Amino acid sequence: EVDPIFNGPQGLGLYLLKDKSPLKNYKGIKQGLKKVFNTIGIFKETIEFFPFYLLGYLLCDRRHYDIFIGGGQWALLLGYVLKKMRKVKIVVADDYDYQAGNQTITKFRFLFTRYLENFVLKQSDLIISVGHLLAELRKKELKREIKIIPNGVDYNLFAVAQEKLPHPPTLIYTGAVEWWSGLDLVIKAMAEVKKDIPNLQLMIIGHCYPQYLNYLFELAKQLRIKKNIEYLGRKPYKELPFYLKRADIGLAVYSPIKIRKYGFSLKTIEYMAAGLPVIITQNIQTALIVKKYQCGKLVEFEENSIATAIKHLFINQSIYKTYSSNCLKYAPQFDWEKLIDDFYQTIISVNSTLLS
Template sequence: MNILHILKNSLPYISGSTIRSKNILENQKKFANVYAYTGYNFKSDKKYERIDGIEYFRANPKLSIFLRTYNLFIQKIRKILYKFLYININSILSFLEIPISIITRKEIKKLVKGLNIDVIHQHSECQIGSISLRVARKLSIPYIYEVRAFLEDGIIVGSGKWRLGGKRLIRYVYNNIRIPETKILEKADVITTLCGPMKGEIVSRGISKDKIYIVPNGVDIVNINEKVPFNPVLPIIGYIGTIEKHEGISILIKVISLLTFAIPKIKLYLIGNAEDSYLRELKSLTKKLKCEENIVFVGRISYDKVKEYYRFIDIVVIPRLNRRVCRLVTPIKPLEAMAYKTLVIASDLPALRYVIDPYVTGVLFHPEFVTELMNKLTYYINHPIEKLAIECRARRYVEENFSWDKNIFKYKEIYEKLIYSK
């Protein structure tokens, strides 16, 4: 079978989403020919790349620059008119999107025909999703839409950038993102998503639960490099992932500053990309709390270097805030840490409970409770045997439930059902 995955982002850029795509594509090679296409929003100067044995087809680089600029212009008009006149003109402006639709549709259609594609598998992006859906229907090809996040939540979390307040922001997001994506979900042959809370949200939109399948985040089970022996006098805490406000990094920094009184040599490694303004804010906080020597801002690293950091990180903390996006979307971070036999302490939110069994495979704390997080970190730093017991159970749990070796065949069953029922 031949599968075309349509992605918003991909390697060589690193994020939780691109790592999931990498793992899906590479593991699906066990039973299918897999190809990837990235649309005009993906910045690349190449039309074609082969990465780790997977063929990535890029939107025409020269046209993509024009389309990105053109799309920003359309969105700017929408936001200005909505902000000052409080009107939504989607139907009026839709004709302006015709060039984007025609060019993208032509590229996808050419790939589908040229590669003899059996299934189009679109991953979370409603603008390209509506175009790829039309191609699938035109060519009578099964269509899967994978929900990895709810795009409207990302905008609401970062609402400072939009300068629309409260109800107006929510109405804008619903009209321009939630409603169009829901229409795609209604028309898709199958929907895949990451966890129970996300499936529940999709069902709440009136989508039949019978066509929604959960394929959770997973990891490639690795041979663990020998870890640096744990030293409770020199504990190393880590956060690995995109550094954004809703991830609660400021709370973690406050906890580390308090722990320095009892454990002066404690270190926190913050590994991942952050916007410059937020990075300045976090560095200013460390200076204010006088814990600059205890905090290491590593920045973005390549994926193949992650395992080197897990060799010496003793505890991974995921201090997500109690926001809708954090309650619904399960990150890949805890699973990777558990696979590397590293204790995970995370906010007690539904999406994290989906992968963490409290005190069995990890530890949870009430979101945004600084004292509770500090106490739990202190406890497991001072009780290494209990820490090790959880780490060993977590590793087995990931092997049994979140290994791509096993979970990838959920896709095979879905694809075969769609192809042979045509």
Template sequence: MKRTKNIVFMCSSVHVWTDTRIYYKEAQSLAENGLQVEFYALDYPAEKREIRNLTMHYLPNLSRRSRIQHQRTLWKAFQKSRAANFHFHDPELLFLAKKIKRKYGDQVKVVYDMHEHLPAAVRTKQWLPKFLRPILSQIVTKVERYLMKSVDAVIFAEKSYRENYPTESFTKIDILNYPITPPVHNVKKNKIFTMIYVGGLTEQRGLFNMLNLAATLKEKGVSDFQLKLIGPVLTAETKIKNFVRKKHLEEHVVQFDRLPYTEIWQHYHTSHLGLCLLHPTPNNLNSRSTKLFEYMAAGLPVLASDFSSFIEMMTTHKSGYTADPFDSSLLADLVCQVKNNPELAEQLGKNGEKAFFENYSWHGEAEKLMALYDERK
């Protein structure tokens, strides 16, 4: 069977099909530009629609130990496919990539889309015993480098990831996770001051920093505010419920599960302040969180952790503030500064929105993605 250069087999054995970067940005951009995309990702109960040039395949949700079954499914599917491009998004699929390269050689272009630097991430994975993390990180580094010899190109979601592969011969390209230009909005802000966070709800991503901020605001006598959390809970839910109940925050904390990308913008546009209180883990310190750009695109002032890259952004664009994510008193004071000065909040939001359209739109990243595949024509 002859493989076709304008067909891309794109897959993830970890992410749900509605993943913003994979589905809404990359898969749809490729399809809109005439490539045929065969898309495999985890099933999720969201509205499914037909898109020209994009064929969807949904994988069952399995436990971490059972996910190896997805590799068998994807291997069988790829053998039946005519795709000359294998584009994958998870480090565990490096094993499958090597298998594909061994069988098909230069008939197939193998592209690894790196969302995080795995060796660094292993050192902070909460589900791993602490004493094992440094050892596993070293092992992962060696195995990853060996398997990546089978890769033709690596897409880095963050520029800093490239620094870890200075001598590797594969094609390297930075395709940053900038937002798609948001839909035109014609909605009013919520009557009550609303802080918003969108993303996985974990301690390392600032979940309890935000909850402590809410508790501190209440202790300071601020009663007319809301903390809106949108995303999958990746920590013990009972711990969240107990904290909210103990601090009497039931009227202030509103929680949603994962929402479709298009729905998120409605919540952004009706909110007043975007939060990004990440912990200073290696991956967080070396990345520029997508949330920052989405908040800016929606015209929201930003309150973020005082990482050097975040400080540079907020200072350059005058679009928000940074502070120690563990200093809830200072964070609360900054929230009050934005809350009590509507004109200041509006100007910060406008500054961020201007910076987004001038510097951080997905449009330019989509062009780089297409350039990578145009090389195959």
């Protein structure tokens, strides 16, 4: 595991300077170095992605295509170039994230990423965003029509987790264990909830850099709940339902930064397919789904709000069962097979005249 100092969003921050968050501000030379190296990271990104995408095509393929589908500014830049080379007819933007929102250290890098992202999106023949918040942002900035198709779930795979195994009261988090995951707030909330639910457990599955993981366990140790935290590391995707069988509530307590606000959390729909009510930060895209279908509790990004939601769901079993029932009722509409068919039909219907 090597994390270069020019890495995408964090720069010198989270790992080289041992930050708990890349939003941390230093005084003097450390803060200056952090901003300088983060800005230099633009050049690293520029030579790391697009040239190799293009080189890979030129060396390994060279065929002509009707439709190019790309996600992210660098992949779409390749689509733009291939269309100029007349190698593809139509470029479709799979708009799954607000990439500029991942740049939190310097305004220059944010503006650079936003400019490039908007440029390649404007050149695309069709933009399909994952949610209403991102679509509204694109409409405002690009002044064009945006189609919306959400992220989904392999429903048959995760429905297996609806049959639970014996376990203590358990919270679960799956996915990237990053500073924006809110797990430090969850651990603080657990210290309060433990007074009422002594055997409450937290199961964490996903990749985590050592610095942040050490911080989480040091925090748990200070709060005397380290034995209640179980970190299992990375697990194969097909094994996730086995762990969801031993959980009661799914966590998506994200920091409300832009990259999380506009993204569509896969884990939320996976929790729902497994019958788990969700605790999620309010005012982000996936929270709209949880609120619309009454599949969990929306919370503020602070420990007291999270603690109240945890206690509310475990103590009020009638509400828990209602949320769980709603999860089972509405999750099937997010099955990937249906959504991929919608994606395909959208491309064909919108671009039929161009293809002809």
